[in-house]
Amino acid sequence: MFKTIKNDLPASIVVFFVALPLCLGIALASGAPLFSGLIAGIIGGIVVGGLSGSKIGVSGPAAGLAAIVLTAIGTLGGYENFLVAVVLGGIIQILFGILKAGVIGYYFPSSVIKGMLTGIGIIIILKQIPHFFGYDADPEGDFAFFQVDGENTFSDLYKTLKFITPGSALIGFIGLGILILWEKVLSKKGKIFQLVQGPLVAVVVGIVFYAVTQSNEALSISQSHLVSVPVPEDTASFLGQFSFPNFSAITNPDIWIVAFTIALVASLETLLCVEATDRLDPHKNVTPTNRELLAQGTGNILSGLIGGLPITQVIVRSSANIQSGGVSKMSAIIHGFFLLISVILIPRLLNMIPLSVLAAILLVVGYKLAKPGLFKKMYDLGWKQWIPFNVTVLGIVFIDLLWGIGLGLAVGIVVILLKSYQNSHFLHIEDKSNGKHRISMTLAEEVTFFNKGAILKELDSLPRDTFLEINLLKTRYLDNDIIEILEDFLYKSKERNIDIKLVSKRGIVENPSSFIKFFNERPKSEMSLS
Template identity: 85%
Template sequence: MFKYIKNDLPASIVVFFVALPLCLGIALASGAPLFSGLIAGIIGGIVVGSLSGSHIGVSGPAAGLAAIVLTAIGALGGYENFLVAVVLGGIIQVVFGVLKAGIIGYYFPSSVIKGMLTGIGIIIILKQIPHFFGYDPDPEGDFAFFQVDGKNTFSEIFETINNISPGATIVALIGLAILILWDRVLSKKGKIFQLVQGPLVAVVVGIIFFVLTKNNDTLAISANHLVSVPIPEDAESFIAQFSFPNFSVIGSPEIWITAFTIALVASLETLLCVEATDKLDPDKRVTPTNRELLAQGTGNVISGMIGGLPITQVIVRSSANIQSGGKSKASAIIHGFFLLISVILIPRLLNMIPLSVLAAILFIVGYKLAKPALFKKMYDMGWKQFIPFTVTVLGIVFTDLLIGIGLGLAVGIVVILIKSYQNSHFLHIEDKSNGKHKIKMTLAEEVTFFNKGAILKELDSLPEDSYLELDVRKTRYLDNDIIEILEDFSEKAKNRNIDIKLISQRGEVENPDSYIQFFKLRPKKV
């Protein structure tokens, strides 16, 4: 696991700085204790990272579950009752893994997965713009278009124009310049610049800037635009931050409904993230999805038992890990230990980090996910790839992650149906033979009820006094609906003086009276 420690250690530092404000922000957006987000981040890094088969995926609390958590805490009568649903949801995920439900993730088209990554990249950039300029009353980590304060992504950006904080903006620009310089120039100049990553330098510069300017009326960065980690006074107050599930409500139907909801949504988000991170992995390794569900389920059971939020594999942290050079699961695990150590030993130092510097780091992450060149590449691949890709991107930007993916998947299915309609058969018209038009129709390898319209249209358009040669030798699956169409057409053909010759691997027959009989009463096995 520590074979690539020289790559994984710097990457884990970057992931730590990305994960820290997200853990706190998602907890705030979920209406849960701030410490619950940190617990989920620590468990996601150490426990899930250790059990997972993913080399570069990073788990933690997910913004996609924030709305579900917020609603459930109120509906279930408190956070301790909600934790019971988290534990049960984890157990259900383990059952999913045992039942090998991880294969579901492979049924999402590549265009939708690429659209998901691009949409998340755009959302990361848009959501970080207010932080970059030192203004954002809305919780960090809210990745939906409509926010908890009633505003939306773009109204928040427009409002930022009149509320720019000079100090936060200056340090953000400095941090962004450091990141670009490090990435484009210094990282190629020597090993020291590869070991010490640009994001770490940017964060250190941000802390120094805050300390030097905190008494300056113009450049001082306000406390509400700094990282906000809970600071325990002693060991007893630290332990008091943990919450524990109230298992006396385990028999409540609402608890079980919430548990199944968490399990389904968390599993889907995880499987989609696994698919996406595997595509981003430079080494093209494949994550065992069933093992991932087992790992996520175990993590959620432990997180729920000690007061943490639900956990999923998260694309923002995973992509930051990949782009920072992470090579193995060590980076995810180490980032979890960094979270644990930091909240115990240096919470006051962490609370000096400006959110605008972290926004600059996420700008780079978002840009690498949503490069303009990708749009041209998808366009060049044709409309069958470009349309589902574009719909997914727009859906994620203007709604939220799951709705955007659902819209992209729906469009992808429509594209498949259109192509299935078009590719059901091949029609070849030859010259007249014996006074009749000779027409040869070759059916595709699989012909289902989706193809009924196309085949029926072709048969109805055949001219009278023609000769149809129907070739099914390449067909391996013929739906009963298609056979019924052929049966009906046989009757019409007699009235229109159309002769039919049916050719299959079983032989040939002229003007068959019964296609089902010809296929020996096995309509689905040609």
């Protein structure tokens, strides 16, 4: 793993600067102690990063769980009781991994995964614009359309016009300019510009700007527009920031309901992120999903035991890692150590970083996820890809991540059903002779219950006095539902004077007396008609 340190170390620095405000913001949006978000980020980087089979995925506190956490803390009677649910949720995730539930992640259509990435990119941009201009009423980690401060994404953008902070906006533009210049020009000029990343330079310039302009009333940046890491006075106050679960509440049934909810949502969000991250990975590594669930479960147990928020793999951090050149899991692990060391040794220095500079970094991340050219590419692929893609994007932007994915998946399933209905067979009239229509129906390679409606419609529309040839030469699998339809049609065909010939690799049957008998003659274990 250390062979790629020249790539992973710069990437870990970028991921650190992306993760820091998100850890704090998600904790704030969840109604939890700020330090709990940092605990989840540290464990997500060091522990989950070490156990995971993903080379470029980065884990931490989950924005998608913020609403669940906020509600659960109040329902369960306190944060210590909620931590019991986090620990139990981690145990349930490990059981999911043992039961091989990770395969679920492979059943999401490509159009939905691409829509998820694009939707997250758009929502990152929309959510960071207020921070970029110095309007920080909404926490960094609140990615839902309806926000915890009572506003929504677009009303927040409108309010930004009235509350622009000149100093924050200026350093935001300077930081954005540095990032673009570094990526487009300087990174191609020499190795030093590849080793020292643009985001690090932007952050350093931001700290210097804050320090220099403190006495300038027009450009000074107030504390509310800076990173806000808890600053312990001594070792005792640092250790006092940790919380521990109240296991005496484990008999409360509500604890178990929340635990299962956390396990289910966190696992689903992780599996979707794994699928999306693998698609973004230029090296096309494939993450073992069951191992990922085991890693996430272990991380959540440890996080809950010492006062941290629930953890998932997170696409914002993961995409930042990929875009910054991360190659192995060392970038995720090192970013976790950066979080740990910084909150212990330099919290006051971190608290001098303007949020607008970090917003500039996230704006670049968001743009790379939601490039305009992707919309044209998806449109060119046809409506079967275009519609689920757009529904997913709109759902994420106007509701939240899980709703967007759910709506996109539902539309994708409808598209599959529709195309399955249309493509279950091919039907053409060959000729007419002896007063009878000669019709050949060629069934597809696999015919399932999805195709019942289409086949029934075609069989019922056959005219009287027809000679029907059912061609199964290409068919490898025929669902029992379809066999029963053919069996029912066999009786109807006698009333309508329809003669039937069955053609398969096993031979030709003229006017079969029973379809069920024909298909049941093959061995039960043999799914193939051949």
